[in-house]
Amino acid sequence: VTLPSASDETFDELMRDLDPPLLVVTTAHDDERAGCLVGFHSQCGIAPRRYALWISRANRTAAVATRATAFAVHVLGAQQHELAALFGAKTGDDIDKFARCAWVPGRDGVPLLADCPDRITGRKRDLVEVDADHVCLVIEPLDTHQVRTDSWLRLAEVHDLRAGHPPDDPPHPR
Numbered sequence: 053v054t055l056p057s058a059s060d061e062t063f064d065e066l067m068r069d070l071d072p073p074l075l076v077v078t079t080a081h082d083d084e085r086a087g088c089l090v091g092f093h094s095q096c097g098i099a100p101r102r103y104a105l106w107i108s109r110a111n112r113t114a115a116v117a118t119r120a121t122a123f124a125v126h127v128l129g130a131q132q133h134e135l136a137a138l139f140g141a142k143t144g145d146d147i148d149k150f151a152r153c154a155w156v157p158g159r160d161g162v163p164l165l166a167d168c169p170d171r172i173t174g175r176k177r178d179l180v181e182v183d184a185d186h187v188c189l190v191i192e193p194l195d196t197h198q199v200r201t202d203s204w205l206r207l208a209e210v211h212d213l214r215a216g217h218p219p220d221d222p223p224h225p226r
């Protein structure tokens with residue numbers, strides 16, 4: 053086991069201080085549904101518009117994402133800790149997350165979370181392997197809805213959660 057250096061710890065602290073808003077990405081392929089909590093994400097294109105999310109290879113969501121084309125990206129409100137726990141601290145390998153939350157099927161069956169009206173639905177443009185333990189999912193937004201304008205759920209609010217699949221888990225079988 054290699055202990056983190058002082059610089060690694062400073063990196064971790066800087067990343068925590070940036071305090072990103074948290075998203076839930078969902079997807080579906082045939083009858084298979086998947087989704088996970090995501091803190092690594094950003095707009096990555098202007099013309100055309102593109103959004104990038106980084107998905108851990110360990111997650112079941114990464115495996116389904118290789119086959120799926122439709123995705124929904126939900127922005128969580130400050131009060132939605134419970135949904136963050138369902139999608140971030142549990143894996144679809146153990147439980148059916150979609151039996152435990154309200155959703156309706158959208159484009160190509162992608163689950164739209166009923167309690168998360170702030171969302172982008174779109175299609176996969178790329179799923180890129182890079183030298184990291186997460187892969188980059190690039191989405192073309194097709195339909196965006198915004199209801200809330202502030203008070204998003206941020207990383208600092210969920211320090212009690214432990215990832216359902218820690219990133220040092222082996223890559224999920226696809």
Ligand SMILES: Cc1cc2nc3c(=O)[nH]c(=O)nc-3n(C[C@H](O)[C@H](O)[C@H](O)COP(=O)(O)O)c2cc1C
Nearest residue numbers: 089091092107108111112113140142143144216217
């Ligand atoms: C605060 C927090 C942030 C997370 N950010 C990401 C992320 O950016 N990308 C990712 O793939 N997983 C992230 N995770 C981990 C997944 O949400 C988690 O491992 C989930 O249980 C995977 O579910 P699945 O196996 O059903 O896909 C995060 C978890 C937490 C608690």
